[in-house]
Amino acid sequence: MTPHLQKLIDKLQFLPGVGPKTAMRMAMNMLKDKDLTNELGHTIVEAVAAINHCEQCRNFSEGPKCSICSDNTRDHNIICVIETPSDLMSVEESMCFTGRYYVLMGRISPIDGIGPEDIGIPQLIEQCATQHITEVILATNSTVEGEVTAQYITNQLKPLKIPCSRIGYGMPIGGELEYLDGNTVKQALLSRKNWANTH
Amino acid sequence: MTPHLQKLIDKLQFLPGVGPKTAMRMAMNMLKDKDLTNELGHTIVEAVAAINHCEQCRNFSEGPKCSICSDNTRDHNIICVIETPSDLMSVEESMCFTGRYYVLMGRISPIDGIGPEDIGIPQLIEQCATQHITEVILATNSTVEGEVTAQYITNQLKPLKIPCSRIGYGMPIGGELEYLDGNTVKQALLSRKNWANTH
Numbered sequence: 001m002t003p004h005l006q007k008l009i010d011k012l013q014f015l016p017g018v019g020p021k022t023a024m025r026m027a028m029n030m031l032k033d034k035d036l037t038n039e040l041g042h043t044i045v046e047a048v049a050a051i052n053h054c055e056q057c058r059n060f061s062e063g064p065k066c067s068i069c070s071d072n073t074r075d076h077n078i079i080c081v082i083e084t085p086s087d088l089m090s091v092e093e094s095m096c097f098t099g100r101y102y103v104l105m106g107r108i109s110p111i112d113g114i115g116p117e118d119i120g121i122p123q124l125i126e127q128c129a130t131q132h133i134t135e136v137i138l139a140t141n142s143t144v145e146g147e148v149t150a151q152y153i154t155n156q157l158k159p160l161k162i163p164c165s166r167i168g169y170g171m172p173i174g175g176e177l178e179y180l181d182g183n184t185v186k187q188a189l190l191s192r193k194n195w196a197n198t199h
Numbered sequence: 200m201t202p203h204l205q206k207l208i209d210k211l212q213f214l215p216g217v218g219p220k221t222a223m224r225m226a227m228n229m230l231k232d233k234d235l236t237n238e239l240g241h242t243i244v245e246a247v248a249a250i251n252h253c254e255q256c257r258n259f260s261e262g263p264k265c266s267i268c269s270d271n272t273r274d275h276n277i278i279c280v281i282e283t284p285s286d287l288m289s290v291e292e293s294m295c296f297t298g299r300y301y302v303l304m305g306r307i308s309p310i311d312g313i314g315p316e317d318i319g320i321p322q323l324i325e326q327c328a329t330q331h332i333t334e335v336i337l338a339t340n341s342t343v344e345g346e347v348t349a350q351y352i353t354n355q356l357k358p359l360k361i362p363c364s365r366i367g368y369g370m371p372i373g374g375e376l377e378y379l380d381g382n383t384v385k386q387a388l389l390s391r392k393n394w395a396n397t398h
Contacts, residue, residue, distance in 0.1 A: 001288070002261045004242075004249040011242045014235050016228045022216070028285060029215045030243065031250055031259060036213050038247045043203075043210045044240030047226075048233045050203040060230060062201045086227060089200070 005031075056127070058120050059103040060085055068100055075099045077134040081124065081153060083107050083141055091139060099137075102127070107145040108152055116152060125156050139167045204230075255326070257319050258302040259284055267299055274298045276333040280323065280352060282306050282340055290338060298336075301326070306344040307351055315351060324355050338366045 005027060012023035030037040053059065054066035061067075068074060078099030082088055088101050104119040116122065128136065138153060140146035150166055157164050169187035171180060180188070200208075204226060211222035229236040252258065253265035260266075267273060277298030281287055287300050303318040315321065327335065335356060339345035349365055356363045368386035370379060379387070 002250055002259055002265075004246040004261060005259055008242050008246040011235075011239045014232070014239060015225050017221070017224075024285060025216075026214050027246075028283065030247070033213070034247045036210075038244060040210045040213060041240050041243030041247065043207050044229065044236060044243065047203040047207040048229070048237045048240065051201055051230055060201055060204055062203060066201075084227065086223060 053105075054103075057101050057103055058105055058123075059088060059101060073098075077132055078137065079124075079128070079133055079135075080137045080139050081150075082139045083146065083149075087139065087141075097137075099135075104140070104149065107140060107143075108149045109145045116156075119149070121153060121156065124153065125160070128157060128160055128162050133162055135163045135165065137165050137167065142169065252304075253302075256300050256302055257304055257322075258287060258300060272297075276331055277336065278323075278327070278332055278334075279336045279338050280349075281338045282345065282348070286338065286340075296336075298334075303339070303348065306339060306342075307348045308344045315355075318348070320352060320355065323352070324359070327356060327359055327361050332361055335361055335363045336366065337363065341368065 008027045008030070009020065009023045012018055012026050013020065015023075018026070030040075050062050051060050052062070054061040054069050055064050056069045057066060059066045059068070061069075063070075069076075075098050079102050080091060080097055080099055081102045081104065082091065083104050083106065085103055085105075088103060091097050091101070102120075102124050104121070106114055106119040108114060108116060108119065127133070136153070136157060138150040140149045154164050154166075168191055169184070170191050171177065171184065171188045177185065207226045207229070208219065208222045211217055211225050212219065214222075217225070229239075249261050250259050251261070253260040253268050254263050255268045256265060258265045258267070260268075262269075268275075274297050278301050279290060279296055279298055280301045280303065281290065282303050282305065284302055284304075287302060290296050290300070301319075301323050303320070305313055305318040307313060307315060307318065326332070335352070337349040337352060339348045353363050353365075367390055368383070369390050370376065370383065370387045376384065
């Protein structure tokens, strides 16, 4: 094991889900194609230098505002609040939302020492207070932390009297009742809709 | 998705076992800690520049000879032939081999277009012919390609009359007969040893 190889294996373990064995396999693979690996190294360094956060929605951006926040064809009066940029991509892929986003880059998690200030909630509330916002859609995850975060934002928005909605709970499309947990079935039953008029 | 982020996700997929989803997760994680990521990028570039192959055993090395080939306390007359540097580490961890290695950096695999020349077998044979080698231990994997590679090297060494051995087959320590395949059980039976005298 050469010093540079050891250092490479150590540093690779900072990646999510990469332990010593995987890091070694990655390092060995990297040295098989030095050109591609060299490119990867430079790409990482350049990406770190180029990518920052949108000053309005906190999403990754290479300029002061991200592509969605600077897109005039979108409805800037509706904000969809999500936890991460990956969540943003999921909502975009659904192709049924034309408003803008607010990316928390995390969720309230006292156990990890993450409070509302760490995920930019004060700035979100300020935007809601100073801009003409007609609806805030809370699309944080349905985990304990995601629910707490959604609840906290709802409470903060109450004095501003801005309509605040939570995305629907229920059976995933393609899901089977047999494999759903009791809580999901309960929520699916509670959120049932009358189909008599529409179908 | 910013251009640099997209490029980073593309390049990360060159790593083994990393598809689009994992690459995205890695990229998102990287941007959370820019200092560490920057270091990782530089480490990769530096490693590519610094690491080469030992001129004697083909293992990774930062100088012309690797640490084992330049270690005078080791027995340079016995060569253990393995497929990869990871295999070398496995043998070293067993702490029962004090000779030197020859790292093929692959195995004969006609389906992938890898022949004996691609894995340095001619150089190995030349070293056996010109140096005082008392034994060649073939420790390639027990896969089809590993066995073919071991057999090929054995045939090449025959004219030189150098003793050539293959590592033993059998039940792994801690293994259970119930879960071994028939071939392994057969080999374990064939390689049984008389314990009456030694135990």
